Amino acid sequence: MLDLFSWDWWQSLFGEHRLWIMFASAFLSSTVLPGNSEIIFLTIAAPLLWSGSHHFSIEVQSLLWVAVIGNTLGSLTTYVLGRWLPAFNKPPQNAGLGWALEKTQRYGSLMLFFSWLPIIGDVFCAVAGWLRLNWLACLIFITLGKIVRYVFLLFLGVAFL
Known part of the structure; x- marks a missing residue:
């Protein structure tokens, strides 16, 4: 029987x-x-780095790329969901959505570099899909933003733990 409250069980799971x-x-x-x-990410990366692995070890790099790929695929899922949204002619009532729509129309897929931002990043991805922006350009900028995010976390986040 699994003991979900056992530290050993959680440690082996991770x-x-x-x-x-x-x-x-x-x-x-x-x-x-x-x-x-x-x-x-930091919960998994910190013990790896504390155990003597350096930032460029295979374990840390695997963690970094799995995080980037998972996060990018999640953003692309939101992009696809945005493509399925029906067109509407009146301006959005939500100020945040209106701001994201205006910025995405103005700067295009470049705004998806900031798809890692909390809450508004998801809106950027959905709006990009709704505007039918080029999916390959969106993929490139989403991926670049996610790489910068997790590398930043890896080098600075772990330094403060």
Whole structure:
């Protein structure tokens, strides 16, 4: 029987399945669902770095790329959901949505570099899909933004733990 309240069980779960946990957390937190992949990322990265692994070890790089891929795929899911939204002719009532729509129309897929931002990043992805922006350009800028985010977390976040 599984003892969900046992420290050993949780430690073995994170030890054996840490990349799957990171992928799921990164994917879900970059969709419209609430989540916080940064905490999971730092929770997994800190022990790796404290155990003597350097930032360029295979374990740390695997974690970094799994987080980037999961987060990027989650943002692309939001982009696809935005493509399915019906067209509307009147301006949006929500000020945040109106701001995101105006910025995305003005700067195009370049705004998706900021898709890692909490709440508004999801809106950027959905608006980009709704505006039918080029998916390849969106993919490139989303991925670049996610890489910068997780590299920043890796170098600065772990330094303060």
